[in-house]
Amino acid sequence: MSLLLGPMCQHIPGKKGLTDHSDVKRLMPAKEVYIPLFAGNNTQIELLVSEGDHVFIGTRLANTKSAFPVPLYSSVSGTVKGVTKRPHNSLKPQQHLVIELDEQQEAIQAFPPMDxxxxxxxxxxxxxxxxxxxxxxxxxxxxxxxxxxxxxxxxxxxxxxxxxxxxxxxxxxxxxxxxxxxxxxxxxxxxxxxxxxxxxxxxxxxxxxxxxxxxxxxxxxxxxxxxxxxxxxxxxxxxxxxxxxxxxxxxxxxxxxxxxxxxxxxxxxxxxxxxxGQAQAKKYVTFSGEGLKYPTNVLVPVGMSVAEILEQIGGFVEKQESLKLIAGGPMMGKTMVSDQIVIDRAMNAITVLKNHDEEEMTCMRCGNCTQHCPIGLQPVRIANAVKMNDAEEMEKRGAMQCIECGLCTYVCPSHIQVTENVRKAKRTLMMKARKK
Missing domain, CATH: 3.40.50.11540 (NADH-ubiquinone oxidoreductase 51kDa subunit)
Structure with a gap:
């Protein structure tokens, strides 16, 4: 932790007015949902349904087999069509359970309520x-x-x-x-x-x-x-x-x-x-940003394709050569390479921005990243350790404590992707830990 702590926060224009007082759009897929069979690294999934099975909203589909197991429930009623690999917001393709919707969309009690x-x-x-x-x-x-x-x-x-x-x-x-x-x-x-x-x-x-x-x-x-x-x-x-x-x-x-x-x-x-006795089936998600024609909040079933949602709400702005689609917000979200990802249980936003990449300059040693880090880290020192491939220094500087809030990148006058450098340090340390 830095000895000279600064404000550790920053006012950022919220852009909330694009969506906070418009009506929520309740949308449904035309044909299928794709339930991600993924719950973090090193997690195995025990499927409880098979191809051809009929499921209801609330049917238990699978159990995760990890240190902290949790079950997965169906967000729609219909027929299980099998498992397929699709793009995922983890930035790696993942297995998804495909369910073809029926007309009834009948729900069951997923489990008995409790007093x-x-x-x-x-x-x-x-x-x-x-x-x-x-x-x-x-x-x-x-x-x-x-x-x-x-x-x-x-x-x-x-x-x-x-x-x-x-x-x-x-x-x-x-x-x-x-x-x-x-x-x-x-x-x-x-x-x-x-x-x-x-x-x-x-x-x-x-x-x-x-x-x-x-x-x-x-x-x-x-x-x-x-x-x-x-x-x-x-x-x-x-x-x-x-x-x-x-x-x-x-x-x-x-x-x-x-x-x-x-x-x-x-x-x-x-x-x-x-x-x-209701399991999570639908999700409020903000679709916003200057890259969309009509920013709005949507209420959609878990597993609905982002591409299909974008189509139903009006799509992207016209005459824009380069757009950035982010799973999450612009600070902590991840830039996606495909709109074929789906809404998972924890996703709260899709942000579409006009791509204005600014040229990175040499670090000015201004200390802004250190002063604004909410954890009290020194991101520029971690970034230097990444350049030197010095894992010991990355660990010493507390790279694993970083919450990846993106504030260091936001306040950097040299337009350096500081947060991404710290992410690289974290990946290096995690790989090192796995080899032990």
């Missing part, structure tokens, strides 16, 4: 595990894992900040379902066994703040409080949000300082699982 008021801690955690809920903030980490050991936890933080430019999917989802949101927060509060819950919302969204506060008061939800946070990036990062709300620091995981953090949309999925 969470009277359930034990272990019962609550096991239920969330079997419901297949993963974090909705983008990383897709299984939700139940955070709650397995709560002895040292004293605060639950609900992240409703949505700090990435362009993205408004969480905002729209909570505004549409405030009752389910607060119900989900209460369930997570019980799972965490805490009295204090802080919901972080940007002060620039007073309508969302008021909506949540009104629902908390209506529910008489004790211990749950909305906290306004500054409109800076990356306020939605766990470390920055905890630092702002609680003035606490930690080395690796929030649990080290007594905190669990969950995304706002995750809370809604928790409420639907417990109260309706």
């Amino acid at each position: 969470w008021h009277n359930a034990s801690h272990d019962e609550l955690v096991e239920f969330v595990k079997e419901s297949g809920i993963i974090g909705q903030g983008g990383a897709g980490f299984p939700t139940y894992v955070k709650y397995q050991k709560v002895e040292n936890i004293n605060t639950l933080v609900i992240n409703a900040v949505e700090c990435e430019p362009y993205i408004t999917a969480d905002y729209k989802c909570v505004m549409d379902y405030p009752e389910q949101f607060v119900h989900g927060v209460r369930i997570l509060q019980k799972m965490a066994e805490v009295d204090t819950v802080l919901i972080g919302v940007k002060k620039t969204h007073p309508d969302l703040i008021n909506t949540i506060r009104e629902e908390i008061n209506r529910e008489h939800a004790a211990g749950i409080e909305v906290r306004e946070v500054p409109d800076v990036y990356p306020m939605g990062g766990e470390r920055t949000l905890i630092r702002t709300l609680l003035k606490r620091e930690y080395k690796r995981l929030p649990g080290e300082c007594g905190v669990i953090v969950n995304n706002a949309n995750t809370a809604i999925l928790v409420a639907r699982a417990f109260e309706m």
Whole structure:
């Protein structure tokens, strides 16, 4: 960590106005969905259905076989057509289960609902595990894992900040379902066994703040409080949000300082699982950016093709030679080489921008990247270690702690792709670890 810490954040134009007050478009595929059979590195999938099987919305399709297993459920009803390899937002082709839609789109209860008021801690955690809920903030980490050991936890933080430019999917989802949101927060509060819950919302969204506060008061939800946070990036990062709300620091995981953090949309999925026996089938996703004719939020089944969604909402702007399609937001998202990727369970945005690549210049040693790093790293030193292929120096400078927020690249006056250099360092260290 750098000894001379700077602001560790930066105001960035949000571009939220492109989508935050337009109606959500509810779309369906014309023929098929492609459910990604992928849940992180080194994960095996146990398929529970075969080609020709009929499935409903809520049918259990597969189990992941990893250190933190979670099941996969169907987002549509129809016929299983087999498995195919397709482009994926992991930047590597992955296996996808193909389901051909039927006309009925009939849903079943994926699992029996649970009376969470009277359930034990272990019962609550096991239920969330079997419901297949993963974090909705983008990383897709299984939700139940955070709650397995709560002895040292004293605060639950609900992240409703949505700090990435362009993205408004969480905002729209909570505004549409405030009752389910607060119900989900209460369930997570019980799972965490805490009295204090802080919901972080940007002060620039007073309508969302008021909506949540009104629902908390209506529910008489004790211990749950909305906290306004500054409109800076990356306020939605766990470390920055905890630092702002609680003035606490930690080395690796929030649990080290007594905190669990969950995304706002995750809370809604928790409420639907417990109260309706409903697995995740659809996803709010922001399609935005100056490269689209009609930026909007969509509600689509998991597994719907991005290309098909783009076609249904009006497509790209005309007379533009070069566009950049990003899975996620412009800061932390990954640039895709194909629009044949599909919406997965954790994806919250597709951003399409006009491609304005600026020529990279020599590093000015200005220190902007170090001053703005929310982790307190020295990205330029990590980048130098990458050039020298010095893995020991990469590790010494804390490359693996980088959250890839993209702020170092954003503030660099020399237009250096600093974040990408740190990503290379992380890949080098991970490969080194695998060889041991």
